Amino acid sequence: MKNVKPSYRPAAPVLLWLTCLMLLQALTACTVSRNDAAREPQRTAQYAAQLNRSGYDLYNRGDYAGAEGQYAQAVEIYSEVLSHDHPKRAETLNNLAELYKVQGRYSESEPLYREALEINRKTYGKQHPKVALVLNNLAGLHEDRREYKEAQNLYVRALKIDVKTLGPDHPDVASDLNNLGFLYFRQEEYSKAQQLYEKSLRIYEKVLGPDHPNVAINLNNLAELYRAKGEYMKAELHLKRSLVIWERAKGKQHPSLATGLDNYAALLRETNRETRAAEMEARAQAIRAH
Numbered sequence: 001m002k003n004v005k006p007s008y009r010p011a012a013p014v015l016l017w018l019t020c021l022m023l024l025q026a027l028t029a030c031t032v033s034r035n036d037a038a039r040e041p042q043r044t045a046q047y048a049a050q051l052n053r054s055g056y057d058l059y060n061r062g063d064y065a066g067a068e069g070q071y072a073q074a075v076e077i078y079s080e081v082l083s084h085d086h087p088k089r090a091e092t093l094n095n096l097a098e099l100y101k102v103q104g105r106y107s108e109s110e111p112l113y114r115e116a117l118e119i120n121r122k123t124y125g126k127q128h129p130k131v132a133l134v135l136n137n138l139a140g141l142h143e144d145r146r147e148y149k150e151a152q153n154l155y156v157r158a159l160k161i162d163v164k165t166l167g168p169d170h171p172d173v174a175s176d177l178n179n180l181g182f183l184y185f186r187q188e189e190y191s192k193a194q195q196l197y198e199k200s201l202r203i204y205e206k207v208l209g210p211d212h213p214n215v216a217i218n219l220n221n222l223a224e225l226y227r228a229k230g231e232y233m234k235a236e237l238h239l240k241r242s243l244v245i246w247e248r249a250k251g252k253q254h255p256s257l258a259t260g261l262d263n264y265a266a267l268l269r270e271t272n273r274e275t276r277a278a279e280m281e282a283r284a285q286a287i288r289a290h
Contacts, residue, residue: 048077071096090119132161174203216245258287
């Protein structure tokens with residue numbers, strides 16, 4: 001025979017207390033839920049734009065893992081609240097592709113570039129600076145993979161678009177010329193490279209001024225060209241000027257300054273100034289360790 005216990009039936013005061021407790025718990029849970037919702041950022045286009053900007057800042061600081069997370073989340077939100085073909089999404093895809101490219105993740109980078117390119121073509125038409133921007137970046141990917149023929153075709157297409165839409169003296173045109181010049185330099189076509197570098201430099205100095213960081217980049221590239229040709233005096237003059245500009249514009253701890261110092265050290269070694277070269281290398285190493 002089973003030992004059957006009688007059903008438990010609490011007295012009325014206990015029931016009232018339990019009811020009040022349950023209501024209090026429900027009210028507390030609702031309040032917590034609302035507070036959590038308030039703390040969670042809204043998945044809006046504005047928030048996605050903030051993520052994109054944050055990703056760009058992290059990228060510039062060399063925090064690639066952090067930048068990737070921000071970009072990826074921005075792409076996801078833009079897909080939800082705007083559309084897959086929205087230009088804001090294309091902009092972030094381009095940024096994410098650029099991040100993958102600098103890390104050598106080319107197979108992940110290329111499809112993002114091509115998707116961004118197609119969106120921009122649909123949105124703005126084939127002859128637009130935003131199309132040229134992605135063409136330039138995609139060309140850089142092919143260049144990094146030593147696919148020089150494809151890179152050259154893309155760089156030239158981007159240059160033609162920018163000249164047509166922005167005018168021959170626009171900074172973006174100068175950037176296109178510099179990129180194409182660097183491609184020729186990598187293929188040891190020094191005469192073509194020098195012509196493009198010098199034309200790019202004239203535009204930068206005219207439009208942005210002689211102390212702009214883009215001028216420093218161009219001077220550094222020209223210096224490397226002169227060094228490759230054995231014109232060490234010209235190379236050193238350009239390198240020194242580029243280092244001064246970088247230090248003034250970016251500060252003494254910027255990675256661009258470290259790159260310039262490494263290039264200067266290489267020049268010093270080639271001209272048998274070992275002690276001075278070691279000093280430049282030590283400065284570059286200290287910047288990267290900072």
